[in-house]
Amino acid sequence: MSNRLVIFKNKLLKKKNNNKSKILSRYFKTGKGEYGEGDIFLGISVVDQRKIIKEFLNLSLLELQDLLNSKFHEFRLSALLILIQKYQLADEKEKKKIVRFYLKNIRNINNWDLVDVSVYKILGHYLFDKDRKIIYKLVRSKNLWARRMAVVATLYFIKKHDLKDIFSLAKILIRDENDLIHKAVGWMLREAGKKDQERLESFLLKEGKKMPRVMLRYAIEKMAEQKRALMLNK
Numbered sequence: 001m002s003n004r005l006v007i008f009k010n011k012l013l014k015k016k017n018n019n020k021s022k023i024l025s026r027y028f029k030t031g032k033g034e035y036g037e038g039d040i041f042l043g044i045s046v047v048d049q050r051k052i053i054k055e056f057l058n059l060s061l062l063e064l065q066d067l068l069n070s071k072f073h074e075f076r077l078s079a080l081l082i083l084i085q086k087y088q089l090a091d092e093k094e095k096k097k098i099v100r101f102y103l104k105n106i107r108n109i110n111n112w113d114l115v116d117v118s119v120y121k122i123l124g125h126y127l128f129d130k131d132r133k134i135i136y137k138l139v140r141s142k143n144l145w146a147r148r149m150a151v152v153a154t155l156y157f158i159k160k161h162d163l164k165d166i167f168s169l170a171k172i173l174i175r176d177e178n179d180l181i182h183k184a185v186g187w188m189l190r191e192a193g194k195k196d197q198e199r200l201e202s203f204l205l206k207e208g209k210k211m212p213r214v215m216l217r218y219a220i221e222k223m224a225e226q227k228r229a230l231m232l233n234k
Helices: 003-013 018-027 046-053 061-068 073-089 092-104 112-127 133-138 144-159 164-173 179-195 197-210 213-219 225-233
Strands: none
Touching: 003 046, 003 061, 003 073, 046 073, 061 073, 061 092, 073 092, 073 112, 092 112, 112 133, 112 144, 133 144, 133 164, 144 164, 144 179, 164 179, 164 197, 179 197, 179 213, 197 213, 197 225, 213 225
16 A cells, blocks of 8 residues: 555544444445445545545545545545546546546445446546447446446436436336435436426326336426426326
8 A cells, every 4th residue: 555545544534523423324324234234434524535635636546446445435435536536637548547447446336425426527427428328238237326327427418408318217217126216317307307397397297107206206306386296196
């Protein structure tokens, strides 16, 4: 382990907060049989992590791999925050390398906050002007986090008024059994509705009956009360 990586870890560990650790462990469902089972939180705020990483943006991918392999949630999150910065500053060749690195680490990007903070800024951005078949591979994965990655990656497309993929993915995931996928799909549909509410309404009138209730509720959250009632009772 490099000296700078040791220094980085020690700076994070100095911010450890046992009370926050207990709160975060409950919030991110780390108990037996829950989606975050086995994840260990140190109780370090994201604000503190963002302050610390400013001094360590030059950590190599090898060093970031060490952090992503960690049992500590905040080490993995900090690695992703650095990776986002590296991606944004990279040329096209380096961006491709970072995306490959990111996809190889799906097993380590294993809680919803880790996915949500990073996937649209890295994978979504990279795929915007490229073939997107990888998200259709991810969406059919048995891995919960891979499926959530596929969905939340589309946030970058949606921000650019490109809505095709989120509606396609939503149809694929309507029968998904996991609540975290229901929420992610509903969230992205809601974001798509901000760009084209007529298209969202048309989609929901056709597919809404098949949707898990939480997915539908997330999707219609920003609609007028009358339209929400129509969609819920359709």
